[in-house]
Amino acid sequence: MSSLYTRSKEYARSRKAQSDSPPSSPSPIAKTLRRLHGARSSLCFRLEAATNPTTSDSYSDRASSRSSAYTRRENRLAALSSRAEEESNRDYKKLYESALSENQKLKSKLQEAQLELADIKSKLEKATQQKQEKTSDRSSMLEMEKRVCVSILTELKSDNQRLKDENGALIRVISKLSK
DSSP: OOOHHHHHHHHHHHHHHHHOOOSSSOOOOHHHHHHHHHHHHHHHHHHHHOOOOOHHHHHHHHHHHHHHHHHHHHHHHHHHHHHHHHHHHHHHHHHHHHEEEEHHHHHHHHHHHOOOOOOOHHHHHHHHHHHHHHHHHHHHHHHHHHHHHHHHHHHHHHHHHHHHHHHHHHHHHHHTTTT
């Protein structure tokens, strides 16, 4: 339908371009002459059609050619609109299919990322457990070392006390011997 509109526009433009006179309104006399000429030509055409059977056939042929041209134009427009609808449907289908494939790609990437995240989380848990085990091992080792040190210290204290006692006894024996 837009193609018809542009054609009539072009025709109107070419008619305006063909006239060399500036655009001014026609005089009342020119208007009357045009009306009379138009009325006269239509009367002559009707008169000829009534008296001449071939002219009336050509008139009906013209009418049928106009109607067939109109139907051809309508068929062309219908075909164009159906093609446009098919193309738009195809476009929607293509868009849908491309969006669907993109969604599938994104879902697979998301699954890969989730698997990677789960793997990293498990590695982190293992590392924290190992660290906790190391710290617990260290703390238990420190406690054991403390116990050992305390036991050694108590032994040393007891040895020290025993040696002091022995020393004192020896000093008394030497002092009795020297008297």
